[in-house]
Amino acid sequence: MKCVRCLHDTAAKFAEAPDGSGAWEMYVCSRCNFTWRNTEEDEVINPEKRDPYFQLKGNIEDLQVLVPVPPLKKS
Amino acid sequence: MYRDLRSFLTKLEEEGQLVHITDEILPEPTIREIGRAACDLPNGPAVMIENIKGHPGKRVVLNVHGSWANHALMLGMDKTATVKEQFFNLLEKWDRYPGEVKYVGKPACQEVVIKDNINIDEMLPMFRINAYDAGCFFSKASVVTKDLFDPDSLETENVGTYRLQVQGKDIIGIQALPFHDIARHVTKAEEMNKPLPIAICLGVDPALTFMASTPINYDQSEYKYAAAINGIPCEIAKALTSNLDIPANAEYVIEGEIIPRQRFAEGPFGEFPGSYSGTRLQTRIKVKCITHRKDPIFENLFMGRPWTEIDYLLALNTCVPLYKQLKETMPEIVAVNAMYQHGLTAIVSTANRFGGYAKSVAFRLASTPHGISYCKNIILVGPDVDPFNLEQVMWSLSARVRPDKDVIVIPYTPGMPLDPTSEPPGMGGKFIIDATNPAPPDLILRETRLIDNPNSKGFEKIISDLQKKASVK
Structure with a gap:
């Protein structure tokens, strides 16, 4: 399934309305970690209508690391 | 409770x-x-x-x-x-x-x-x-x-x-x-x-x-x-x-x-x-x-x-620790209003122990654990100004700031990465405005006299009560 943000085919369903009503389902992208509910507004969950500013382009590993992994200490 | x-x-x-x-x-x-x-x-x-x-x-x-x-x-x-x-x-x-x-x-x-x-x-x-x-x-x-x-x-x-x-x-x-x-x-x-x-x-x-x-x-x-x-x-x-x-x-x-x-x-x-x-x-x-x-x-x-x-949640709980940390070594501090975006803008009310002292207060604020990254815009006002009353603060800026002496910019200090002006995220600067009255040996401002407030508390209550009655009618 295609992620609505990074557009990679790396999304899958991970939750649904717990009362069994089928009121909504939720999806997660295993690549960029975007999640969404199928009942949200079009400008949030439709890639054609989302603000391009908030789409995720480029490689995940190129994103800024705010807290770098420290060097390992020998115990 | x-x-x-x-x-x-x-x-x-x-x-x-x-x-x-x-x-x-x-x-x-x-x-x-x-x-x-x-x-x-x-x-x-x-x-x-x-x-x-x-x-x-x-x-x-x-x-x-x-x-x-x-x-x-x-x-x-x-x-x-x-x-x-x-x-x-x-x-x-x-x-x-x-x-x-x-x-x-x-x-x-x-x-x-x-x-x-x-x-x-x-x-x-x-x-x-x-x-x-x-x-x-x-x-x-x-x-x-x-x-x-x-x-x-x-x-x-x-x-x-x-x-x-x-x-x-x-x-x-x-x-x-x-x-x-x-x-x-x-x-x-x-x-x-x-x-x-x-x-x-x-x-x-x-x-x-x-x-x-x-x-x-x-x-x-x-x-x-x-x-x-x-x-x-x-x-x-x-x-x-x-x-x-x-x-x-x-x-x-x-x-x-x-x-x-x-x-x-x-x-x-x-x-x-x-x-x-x-x-x-x-x-x-x-x-x-x-x-x-x-x-x-x-x-x-x-x-x-x-x-x-x-x-509201990040308002007074930002003010009080900063006040306490300043007050430890600077007893002249009267109050700290750091309610604006977790202290990105802070107003400190302080007396001047001597000329330039308020600027040292700003440096102290900028070196507290929180202030290092957060306190970007620092405004100093005198002890007669309530830092929570923005009308009074703006009056201080209007009447007490000498642009050539009282405004300091310190570039490229630590910054708060979530501040949209922090570029690259994590770098920032300090903007200090000293709106206190100078103390010797700093030059005293041109001789002026402040207008004293009359004793108005009694009439505040009378007028307020009259207003309540008027709104009931």
Whole structure:
């Protein structure tokens, strides 16, 4: 399934309305970690209508690391 | 005062500061619309949302701290208390530190225990706070971690509020910035390649929530401060999967571990400066267990373009520690108003011990643990000016600032990465305006005389009473 943000085919369903009503389902992208509910507004969950500013382009590993992994200490 | 969130909600209800929405709603976009509306209203109430589609019986409460009336009630004051009155009331309570903690054997927060088939979005009525957030976030959690090498200390145990993005059934991303106390714990664990136990506590007593977002010193206990503010012992208990101490009466506790030495995409998130953060590589939590009270209430916080609930929550708890830290060595300090975006803009009222002294106060503020990264715009006003009264502050700028002598810019200092002007994120600057009256040997301002205020208190009451009568007619 295609992620609505990074557009990679790396999304899958991970939750649904717990009362069994089928009121909504939720999806997660295993690549960029975007999640969404199928009942949200079009400008949030439709890639054609989302603000391009908030789409995720480029490689995940190129994103800024705010807290770098420290060097390992020998115990 | 308040043992838990529920007792505070009862108080809010008695005071007309809690309302219930019982119509059925979808989580998005309705919950964010309710959150925005509640804090836009004058003295806006807390709002309990009780009928969320797909989550029968689950409740969300918003805006618990989201007005000066609610804030005053948290402090045990009359709901009409002014901001300045609340500041000085909090100062008094601050001096009661350390309050007492009390361990509880069978805590309410563990009435229900779930260790299998965890799925956060099915167990809690999560919602996307702002439209372009990367997912559903916990925005008001009290997050507990310990120093792995100091496991018995309540003082270095940290209770802090950090944003948490649900990224799967039992996966949560966390933003722990280098200057946050939790980052010390994460770094030590990562240096040893060890997972760091963590407890995400939701819906705790209002003073603990308040303290979790307060920049106190690393070796001071949030639990003992919450007890000092509440005036009763803070009830804590042991977590089920670690040695962590957790608030005994929390509505929910999510226990897990921070995965060491790995980073994952997180964000954006609509942050407290009123803008979205970027998408960054951040640390991640694997959830092991969720416990909750019977019939739990999910407390979360709407955060939008200021002012929203977070601006009330981060107001006086930013002012007081900064005041205390300055006052230790600078007794001339009268009051500190650092209510604007967690202290990105701060106003300090101080006397000048000698010429140029107020500028030294600014340097001191800029070198406090919180001020290093946060306090960007620093305004100094005289002891005769109430820093919480912006009309008086603007008068000081108008009448006391010499542009050639009293305005200083210090470039390229540490900055707050979420400040949209911080470029690259984490770098910033200091902008200091000295609007105090100069003291010798600085040149005295041109000889002028201030207009003395007449004694008007008696007529304030008379006119106010007349106005009330007029509005009844």
